[in-house]
Amino acid sequence: MQNGTGNSRSKFSGEEDVVYEVYQRCLIIRLNGELDHHNAVRIREEADKLIDRKNIKHIIFDFTATSFMDSAGIGVIMGRYRKVIFIGGKIAVAGVNMAVDRILKISGLYKIIEKFDNVEAALKAMQR
Amino acid sequence: MQNGTGNSRSKFSGEEDVVYEVYQRCLIIRLNGELDHHNAVRIREEADKLIDRKNIKHIIFDFTATSFMDSAGIGVIMGRYRKVIFIGGKIAVAGVNMAVDRILKISGLYKIIEKFDNVEAALKAMQR
Amino acid sequence: MSDKNEMVLEFDSKSQNESFARTVVAAFAAQLDPTIEELADIKTAVSEAVTNSIIHGYCDKPGKIRMHCILENGEIMVEVIDEGVGIENIAKAMEPLYTSRPELERSGMGFSFMEAFMDSLEVKSELGKGTTVIMKKRIGKYQSR
Amino acid sequence: MSDKNEMVLEFDSKSQNESFARTVVAAFAAQLDPTIEELADIKTAVSEAVTNSIIHGYCDKPGKIRMHCILENGEIMVEVIDEGVGIENIAKAMEPLYTSRPELERSGMGFSFMEAFMDSLEVKSELGKGTTVIMKKRIGKYQSR
């Protein structure tokens, strides 16, 4: 998905890079770009591979650079929640903008996940 | 055309403000936004009103904030050229980006108008 | 700009067109001078309807989706039409959290989001014939929520 | 993404839709991952064709314009179709600087720009029936100029 040719390529299509980082047993998913059904398929696959391989317990979704999200995003979060809840894992969201916040509120997800201002705050809380 | 309500209004439609400034007998037209047939109609009217009222001789088109231009832009420039040429006026363009430059080149307009890096340089040359 | 403006977009049932369909509606709705929030609402609702046509209506198989939009009197109407499998029980389908495809990690919140983000939602469907979703939203001065 | 993707947009012949039509084509063409310059070329060419349908084809009167796009094998095809007055002499109309409406400050460069910015241009027209402009451009690795 990386756009190796760089410079003057346009970024219109919303296929921006999702970035994954692992700190101890915590996975940070930086959802850059648009999170719809089209992109969700790929994110789900990539995340689950990492969750299994790196023995992940907690997951932080970083929405700082998310330009769009619909109910497919809710599906991605719920799906990961179901994967880690059995081993006592937690899900957090960070960098939530107003549009994403409204969707998370309406979905009722805030009953099972916690919101933090930024990834650092979420990491600190999870590693406690 | 001004969007008085401000702040969170989107600027998607390309109806950005065209700004007119008069220095002595020189008219500066800052073509912010998109210059197509839809916007050309309005720009032509507003410019011609100023040209007549302020006894304008020279015109500088500033393309610094122009996000799009097609052959309607050529029509606007040619039309103003015809208006001022009889009184010894000149037309200059400034702040021309690559896309606008290609269109001006293909149109052959550079044979009758002069290009400057910025409005200040154009003003200096015209008032000489 | 108070006169009527209308457009119809027909496109292939492919997931990469979800983003395209949203962009088209947003570019058209922009003529009503919406706020960023109103634009986000419309994009989300349209994304839900188009995604549903692709994964439920056509079950990820080839097909055509039509999107019909009208701007009139400060209101946007969006119709998303497919000729897919159709919905047997519309009332049940519209229940929050109901989904026929949990294996795709569908949350069953598509219709709830369309309702939440638009002023009105109407669903017509016939089994084997297809589904039409009609949504309306008043833009600008007349805030809906 | 090497498979075919197709769309048809039908919209009212109104000058505010010139910008809309360009945005739609750009959003669709984006799937071929064009450069900024390629995108600008396509937008300019489409803007010329759509403007022509509005002011020449329909003479600023109400009408429908259809835009048909296909992405396939790294190439974009755009067809702009109106059912307006048509063109009597296509060869003459395509001559650089020829315009039938100098009073509107038309420069007569519309067709020249379509030719310059796209790889190929074809014009079909019948008097009283309408005009179809077909343009193609190869995107990406295979630079055209």
Ligand SMILES: Nc1ncnc2c1ncn2[C@@H]1O[C@H](COP(=O)(O)OP(=O)(O)O)[C@@H](O)[C@H]1O
């Ligand atoms: N266009 C459609 N064609 C066929 N069935 C549909 C369509 N749209 C919705 N449905 C049915 O309605 C159900 C609920 O839809 P929705 O609330 O959007 O949730 P989700 O898409 O997450 O399943 C779907 O699971 C599907 O069974």
Ligand SMILES: Nc1ncnc2c1ncn2[C@@H]1O[C@H](COP(=O)(O)OP(=O)(O)O)[C@@H](O)[C@H]1O
């Ligand atoms: N869609 C159309 N319908 C009818 N006539 C057209 C159409 N497009 C172009 N023409 C004719 O061809 C001429 C040349 O077109 P063009 O090169 O785009 O220049 P311009 O638009 O500046 O006149 C127009 O002046 C018009 O007479």
